[in-house]
Amino acid sequence: MTNNTPVTLKFLAEKLKMSVSTVSKALNNYPTINEYTKKRVQEMARELHFTPNKSAINLKEKKSRIIGIILPNLLDHFFTRSIYGVEQFATQNGYNVIISQSHDDLEKEIQSANMLLRSRVDGLIVAISKHTQDFAHLDQFENMGIPVVYYTRNPSFNLSCHKVLGNTFQGCYKATQFLINRGHKKIAYLGGPKMINFTHDRFNGYINALKDNGVPFSADLVAYTDFDKENTISAIQNLFDNPQNTPTALVAFKEPILFDAIKYLRSINHPNLDQIECIGFGNTSFISYLDSPPIASVEENPESVGENAIKLLLQLINREIDMENYQKVMVDCKLIVHEA
Amino acid sequence: MTNNTPVTLKFLAEKLKMSVSTVSKALNNYPTINEYTKKRVQEMARELHFTPNKSAINLKEKKSRIIGIILPNLLDHFFTRSIYGVEQFATQNGYNVIISQSHDDLEKEIQSANMLLRSRVDGLIVAISKHTQDFAHLDQFENMGIPVVYYTRNPSFNLSCHKVLGNTFQGCYKATQFLINRGHKKIAYLGGPKMINFTHDRFNGYINALKDNGVPFSADLVAYTDFDKENTISAIQNLFDNPQNTPTALVAFKEPILFDAIKYLRSINHPNLDQIECIGFGNTSFISYLDSPPIASVEENPESVGENAIKLLLQLINREIDMENYQKVMVDCKLIVHEA
DNA sequence: ACAATTATTTCAAACGTTTGAAATGAGTTT
DNA sequence: AAACTCATTTCAAACGTTTGAAATAATTGT
Numbered sequence: 001m002t003n004n005t006p007v008t009l010k011f012l013a014e015k016l017k018m019s020v021s022t023v024s025k026a027l028n029n030y031p032t033i034n035e036y037t038k039k040r041v042q043e044m045a046r047e048l049h050f051t052p053n054k055s056a057i058n059l060k061e062k063k064s065r066i067i068g069i070i071l072p073n074l075l076d077h078f079f080t081r082s083i084y085g086v087e088q089f090a091t092q093n094g095y096n097v098i099i100s101q102s103h104d105d106l107e108k109e110i111q112s113a114n115m116l117l118r119s120r121v122d123g124l125i126v127a128i129s130k131h132t133q134d135f136a137h138l139d140q141f142e143n144m145g146i147p148v149v150y151y152t153r154n155p156s157f158n159l160s161c162h163k164v165l166g167n168t169f170q171g172c173y174k175a176t177q178f179l180i181n182r183g184h185k186k187i188a189y190l191g192g193p194k195m196i197n198f199t200h201d202r203f204n205g206y207i208n209a210l211k212d213n214g215v216p217f218s219a220d221l222v223a224y225t226d227f228d229k230e231n232t233i234s235a236i237q238n239l240f241d242n243p244q245n246t247p248t249a250l251v252a253f254k255e256p257i258l259f260d261a262i263k264y265l266r267s268i269n270h271p272n273l274d275q276i277e278c279i280g281f282g283n284t285s286f287i288s289y290l291d292s293p294p295i296a297s298v299e300e301n302p303e304s305v306g307e308n309a310i311k312l313l314l315q316l317i318n319r320e321i322d323m324e325n326y327q328k329v330m331v332d333c334k335l336i337v338h339e340a
Numbered sequence: 341m342t343n344n345t346p347v348t349l350k351f352l353a354e355k356l357k358m359s360v361s362t363v364s365k366a367l368n369n370y371p372t373i374n375e376y377t378k379k380r381v382q383e384m385a386r387e388l389h390f391t392p393n394k395s396a397i398n399l400k401e402k403k404s405r406i407i408g409i410i411l412p413n414l415l416d417h418f419f420t421r422s423i424y425g426v427e428q429f430a431t432q433n434g435y436n437v438i439i440s441q442s443h444d445d446l447e448k449e450i451q452s453a454n455m456l457l458r459s460r461v462d463g464l465i466v467a468i469s470k471h472t473q474d475f476a477h478l479d480q481f482e483n484m485g486i487p488v489v490y491y492t493r494n495p496s497f498n499l500s501c502h503k504v505l506g507n508t509f510q511g512c513y514k515a516t517q518f519l520i521n522r523g524h525k526k527i528a529y530l531g532g533p534k535m536i537n538f539t540h541d542r543f544n545g546y547i548n549a550l551k552d553n554g555v556p557f558s559a560d561l562v563a564y565t566d567f568d569k570e571n572t573i574s575a576i577q578n579l580f581d582n583p584q585n586t587p588t589a590l591v592a593f594k595e596p597i598l599f600d601a602i603k604y605l606r607s608i609n610h611p612n613l614d615q616i617e618c619i620g621f622g623n624t625s626f627i628s629y630l631d632s633p634p635i636a637s638v639e640e641n642p643e644s645v646g647e648n649a650i651k652l653l654l655q656l657i658n659r660e661i662d663m664e665n666y667q668k669v670m671v672d673c674k675l676i677v678h679e680a
Numbered sequence: 681a682c683a684a685t686t687a688t689t690t691c692a693a694a695c696g697t698t699t700g701a702a703a704t705g706a707g708t709t710t
Numbered sequence: 711a712a713a714c715t716c717a718t719t720t721c722a723a724a725c726g727t728t729t730g731a732a733a734t735a736a737t738t739g740t
Contacts, residue, residue: 006484008726019690024728034688049480054458055404056726058395059695074420083414087441096455098438101427115436118394140389144346259629286624289599291631348696359720364698374718396696399725 007050016044027052058120066096067313068116070126072104072153077284078302079127082151085306086125093314095122106131113137121146123313125306127153130195147316147323151309156197162316164309164329168198168281171298171333172205175251175279178296178335180213182277184249187215188239190232190261191224192253199224199253202281206251221247225257232260240270248276255282258294266292283336299334347390356384367392398460406436407653408456410466412444412493417624418642419467422491425646426465433654435462446471453477461486463653465646467493470535487656487663491649496537502656504649504669508538508621511638511673512545515591515619518636518675520553522617524589527555528579530572530601531564532593539564539593542621546591561587565597572600580610588616595622598634606632623676639674 005011009027013020018037026033026041027050044050058064067090071079083099090097098116102109109129116124117140124141126148135155141148151164179187189206192199203222210217220242223235240246252258258280265273273292283297308329315321345351349367353360358377366373366381367390384390398404407430411419423439430437438456442449449469456464457480464481466488475495481488491504519527529546532539543562550557560582563575580586592598598620605613613632623637648669655661 006726009728010726020727021691021729022689024726025689028728030729032688037688049483051454051457051480051484053399053460053726055395055398055460056695057728059393059399059697059725060727060729062695064395074414074423075417077415080414080420084441091451096438096440096459098436100436101424111431114391117391119436120393120395140391143389144391256625259626263629284626285596286599286626286629289603289626289630346696349698350696360697361699361721362719364696365719368698370699372718377718393696396725397698399695399727400697400699402725 007048008053009050012041012044012048012050015048016041063122064120065094066098066119066121067123067125067310068119068121069097069099070102070109070112070116070124070128071099072127072129073101074099078152078282078300081302082306082309085303085308086310089307089310089314095314102129104129104131110137113140117141117144117146123317124148125151125309125313127151128155129153130193142323145323147313149309149313149316151305152198153196160326162312162327164305164312164331165198166300166302166305167330167332168300169201169205169208170330171281171300171335172202172251173209174205174333174335175296175298176206176209177213178337179249179251179277179279180209180215182249182295184277185215186218186221186245186247187249187251188221188223188247190235190239190250190252190257191222192257193226194224202251202253225253227254227257229260232257233264236261236264240265246270246272248272250276250278252278252280255280255284255287255294255297259290262290262292262294279335281333287338293338296335296337299336301331301334305331347388348393349390352381352384352388352390355388356381403462404460405434406438406459406461407463407465407650407657408459408461409437409439410442410449410452410456410464410468411439412467412469413441414439418492418622418640421642422646422649425643425648426650427646429647429650429654435654442469444469444471450477453480457481457484457486463657464488465491465649465653467491468495469493470533482663485663487653489649489653489656491645492538493536500666502652502667504645504652504671505538506640506642506645507670507672508640509541509545509548510670511621511640511675512542512591513549514545514673514675515636515638516546516549517553518677519589519591519617519619520549520555522589522635524617525555526558526561526585526587527589527591528561528563528587530575530579530590530592530597531562532597533566534564542591542593565593567594567597569600572597573604576601576604580605586610586612588612590616590618592618592620595620595624595627595634595637599630602630602632602634619675621673627678633678636675636677639676641671641674645671 009020009023013023023041026038027045074080087097100112102112106129109132123146126138138148149162149164154163176187189203191203207217223238225232225235252261258278278294279296280294281298281300283299287293308331312327312329316323349360349363353363363381366378367385414420427437440452442452446469449472463486466478478488489502489504494503516527529543531543547557563578565572565575592601598618618634619636620634621638621640623639627633648671652667652669656663
């Protein structure tokens with residue numbers, strides 16, 4: 001049932017014995033085209049299943065109505081949820097989205113960037129890989145006048161770029177404050193990989209909450225881990241190695257890390273485990289299945305982060321905001337207290 | 341720092357004082373072009389950051405080197421993992437991937453299909469929405485000579501399409517067999533939404549394993565649920581409502597459903613909960629955090645499903661397999677027994 | 681009936697590439 | 711010096727669309 005001649009404007013024009021431009025204008029509902037003509041053209045187009053060729057349109061219009069997203073991976077629910085926000089708003093505004101995973105690999109990120117550049121995306125939203133230090137592959141876009149919005153993972157030192165971030169400082173502050181309010185004095189902080197910049201923002205939130213409440217800070221109560229399990233366990237061992245002076249609460253960088261930590265403490269039958277209250281970033285749906293769930297979660301509102309990123313990007317694309325007028329948008333976190 | 345004149349072949353040609361075709365051929369490494377010329381062109385291209393315009397190429401070549409994926413959503417790890425397989429193999433073969441979520445909404449699925457059609461994807465991989473009964477929006481592709489591979493969720497009644505499926509019959513058979521081998525006689529089956537076709541394949545796997553082992557079947561031991569929590573609970577109530585004649589094992593359609601079930605049984609303090617052995621489809625990473633984890637999981641190998649889908653699709657695109665020669669590929673499931 | 685006005689359609693160029701055919705240029709051979 | 715090679719470059723058309731300007735057709739006023 002395969003058609004051999006593709007259905008193009010030209011083909012329609014020949015069928016209808018009129019010019020290509022009339023057909024084009026009729027389909028695009030130009031006011032100068034006679035209503036009856038429009039009807040005939042549209043009917044024929046429908047009948048023959050005419051589908052405009054986007055490549056041709058892009059070429060002519062010099063824009064693709066595609067926006068690109070580069071992110072580390074799709075297995076992290078933060079990112080998949082953020083895409084939801086992007087896609088929703090993009091589609092509403094007539095844009096399509098190409099998602100490309102870097103798998104936290106710089107080489108792959110460069111490849112993704114190049115392919116999106118060749119595809120002439122109208123704008124780019126990117127969460128950089130763990131290893132991105134050099135930004136040549138991303139700067140290309142701005143050099144070609146294509147706006148870039150960094151979201152979540154961004155070059156922290158660089159002020160000359162547009163950013164949309166979770167207000168992770170505030171999230172960690174809230175979490176710490178919450179634990180202090182519940183009477184905890186020895187609150188541990190388990191941070192994430194040090195090269196991810198907001199590890200430090202969270203730490204600052206933690207520190208500031210302590211300070212503002214007159215709770216003394218102790219370096220013994222701070223440890224770091226990457227997402228690796230063994231690493232987490234040894235960090236936890238450091239934090240909890242002193243049985244008579246053990247933390248009573250824990251703020252963790254991300255829930256999977258927290259779960260590993262809790263699991264470990266259970267496995268060694270930590271004496272005060274029941275009294276330890278934990279909070280992690282993420283608000284995973286799986287929490288409801290855990291037997292000793294965290295007392296609360298820091299909800300980072302990824303959909304909102306995504307939505308803010310695409311909103312900003314569209315403003316840049318439409319030149320409603322000047323590209324050199326660098327924006328920084330912060331999305332608040334919300335502390336979700338889980339029912340007992 | 342925005343360039344005003346875009347760097348095109350023409351622009352390079354003018355700079356180098358040669359014709360557009362020479363530049364094009366030089367960049368594409370034509371043998372008729374002088375080596376020194378090639379060097380000069382390539383150098384200039386690099387220097388000016390020339391990026392070929394994919395829309396123009398697509399238009400000329402009549403192919404996009406893009407393959408489209410439509411799937412219900414990205415929150416289900418089955419799908420995100422399957423994408424991994426697709427992307428990997430696609431990239432290796434010079435194809436890019438556009439992912440579009442239907443959110444299990446038919447209208448959205450139709451929109452996605454149309455946009456991918458306009459983008460002139462070279463092939464389509466699709467897992468249909470729960471509500472897809474009519475396939476006009478997907479048949480369009482085949483009518484235009486664009487191959488379509490259905491994966492996982494597919495029109496079960498339709499033999500005239502290419503399919504890549506998890507061998508869900510075999511997976512459920514294995515799970516049931518495993519439980520029988522462990523001495524269970526009263527094994528419950530908790531199925532998924534009836535409109536998802538492989539709900540029935542799994543049921544058949546269950547039934548056949550019972551039959552092959554001479555274990556009597558009882559309709560009381562079968563219940564269905566969609567992904568809704570209340571629904572699951574009432575299904576579980578039906579299965580376990582008779583305290584003196586309760587199942588000793590359970591095979592569940594999908595792990596989140598299983599987790600809801602277990603959680604409910606705990607919440608009512610079901611007397612024999614400790615003896616009940618459960619298996620679900622999915623092999624979620626979160627299992628390791630559960631206190632009463634399933635004894636085993638049916639691993640559906642989504643990466644492999646994805647990889648098989650893209651492999652088949654590429655063969656169809658390259659006309660190595662005739663489009664009318666409908667293929668059906670089954671990917672085996674693996675039973676993963678969790679350590680105690 | 682003829683110009684003037686308005687409605688409608690068509691022309692033609694452009695977007696950035698690719699590619700077979702034709703042209704050019706530099707050597708060779710006679 | 712004419713004729714022939716061969717290497718290299720250029721021409722020109724094509725892909726499918728959009729759009730301002732020009733052309734044509736239909737309607738109105740006088």
